[in-house]
Amino acid sequence: MKSISLCFQIHHPFHFQTFRFLDIGTKKSYYDDLRIEREINEAATNFYLPANEFLLKLINKHKGKLKLAFYISGTAIDQFLMYEPEVLTSFRQLADTGQVEFLGGTSSHSLISLTNQKDELVNQLKDHQSRIAYLFGKKPAVFVNSDLIYSDLIGNDVADSGYQAMITNGSRKALIWRSSNYVYSNFIQPKMHVYFRNEMISDELTGILNSLNSDVQDINANNFTSLLKNLNPIEPLLNIYIDYKALGGFGIEKKEKFVQSFVSQIGRMPKVSFVLPSEIAEIFGPVAEINSNEPICWLNNFNSYYYPGNELQIEAIKQLYLLNEMVVNIDDINLQKDWQYLQTSDHIHLMDDQHPAYFSNNISNCIYKSKYDAFINFMNILDDFRLKILEEAKSKEKKAASSPRKGKSRKQNNPQHLSNKLHTGE
């Protein structure tokens, strides 16, 4: 018996606009709203809405056999709410079939798991979990970190926030000689189960779907299912995790045809079935502990040991999360949102020479010409944001001082304490 778990990722960051140091303190927005809106409209119209409609039909047609999972990042959810709410409605329709489940993540596809700020990590996981529960009617049971980042410590922290399973990339670095097609357990907390994305099959599937963009290509699903047949029949599990965009765009009819014939062939294969990530734990137990000191991840165009990143990226992440304890006491909803959006990993990826946006043959909307531009822009925004939260803390302090009763602060630190820290601690 072989179980196939089919997961799709949907993620859109809040792209920044050019933010000069002269813009610091001018209340200029951080975001390239036009680009964000254009990209999410395009993705919704040409990718997600038609793909959802197609999958809904397919699920109904296969009557309980086809099962799927989605990871939708917090920033993508926000953008759907702002610009394309009907996408969420159509995902809800998928959820209502009972054949589709939604995975948990961080609140904004953030890099919080790379820090030792566990409280914030737990907050972010709970935040995303409750949003998914609210939107799709069921609390996510399996966690997907931003860029599928995983390490022993991260697995441990995620376990402490209530999840019992997470998906990461089947990187050779962590697996070494082992197969990705089993369930493993976290090295520190064995009750935390780790599922590995099958790199080869997932990339192969993405490659086939992308090749259907062109007019000439016409691959039938036989090729792919023969690839599946060749897998070791003893291995019980196959985790496919790909970008949902692969299912839409140019050549969408061909893609749909391919997926349709792929699903029906699987349906005809004896002892092969689709499984939801949350069901994996009920069927299989872990075969061994997995040891991963260093973080592994899944990033298109980059290797799986990308993090902690280069010097610029390490500095940017460090400076970003130094702000966390100042933000804790901020109630302002806009500042809270900014704080979330600043953490999205895409901003950090751009601080790398090898990012595809910097290769001239790539048509890109990226405002940066180099990793240096990306770093400078990010740090300017961070400076501005720091200034804003300082002001906010001060005004809170004033309010607290003027009111006869001590101001009731949301979290542990009182404002007096916080503002002292801001003046000296930086």
Next chain:
Amino acid sequence: MNVLMLGWEFPPNISGGLGTACEGIVKGLSAYNDIHVLFVVPKSSGNESTPNFKLIDAEKVAKTGKVIFTEHLSHEFTTIEIPSGLLPYDSPEDFSKLKHFSNEITASNVEIEQSGSTAQTREFHFTGKYGPNLFEEIDNYAAIARLIAENSQFELIHVHDWLTFPAGIAAKQVSCKPLVAHVHSTDFDRSGGKVNPSIYAVEKQGFEQADKIIAVSNRIKKRLVADYGISAEKITTVYNAISPKSGKDNPKVANKFSDKVVTFLGRITIQKGPEYFVEVAKLVLQRMKNVRFVMAGNGELMSKMVDLSARYGISNKFHFTGFLKGNEIKEMLDMSDVFIMPSVSEPFGIVPLEAMQAKVPVIISFQSGVSELIRNVIKTDFWDINAMADAIHAIISHNPLSKVLADEGNREVNQLNWENSAGDIRNIYLNTVSV
């Protein structure tokens, strides 16, 4: 293969990057045993002599009318100096005016053993007549080149920029040998768009007469195709390089200010975009106190820049050094925390490479040839003063950024060498001669 190379300046007596580039090319070529270079350079002072090459007294050449190609020098190269008032970057209008300026440089930095004052060294001894007109000088230079070409053996002529083109063409006519034109800049770059038609004509004729053209960047190559109507097939881009820093590291000159130092280093002419540097300084100083700006170099826009910085009220933080040479350049770079080259139109631009060697973070304009070659610098448009101000602020404020730029920039520049560029040039020689 013997190559007759016609240049016009040679270190240490240079007024720009061209002499440095010529030195690099000639030294790079000396790594190849089958290439022998006879380098003819307009006379400047007499202190170019190093153990590596030999100077031939140009006056003797002119009087006896004889030059013998010195084969026994094997792969070393020979330099012939011809006294002349030629200055590489001047238009005829500026020529008489600026003669004074360049003499001043010579006088203050060079000891002259030859007869009399510096003014005399700039006379044209061949004709006994000092050309009041730059084009007359060029014709004189062509006459000497013809004389040399008639009396030496070589397989190929290699010329550098427009002042040497008539000389190259003359040498080609008497020798019937192929001509390679090396383009380090065009009049479009030097004039900031106000092209002198006479210079343009000389340039165009040179490009057309040349059998092959070497451009120092794709930027120049495009220019030759678009503005001079030259066929792209004839042009090959060979980037300049930089000689490795001499073995022992002199102690770094300490920055005497507690402030950070941002340096512009180059001729203060329209081509280099000095006014953008002043504008950027104004922007940065509005927000930052711990920074000073240094404009190092000389040029016709210098007094304008002094006025501008005074008008903006930033004179206390904005300094001028005048012309810097040799070790002074190194000292200036050592003192710098940021080097910036906001050139409006820079065919190549070798100073950023020197700054990278000195581990100084570099900002350059996209409108420079060198930006095609290097990655670990911050690139902006020359007119984008906000982006430049931003880059300066970031480098000064974020140590890791400054460190990454310095380290990775240094690593990148250390991988460049003249042997590679000279190897490309050698291939062009071989292809040209075989055709």
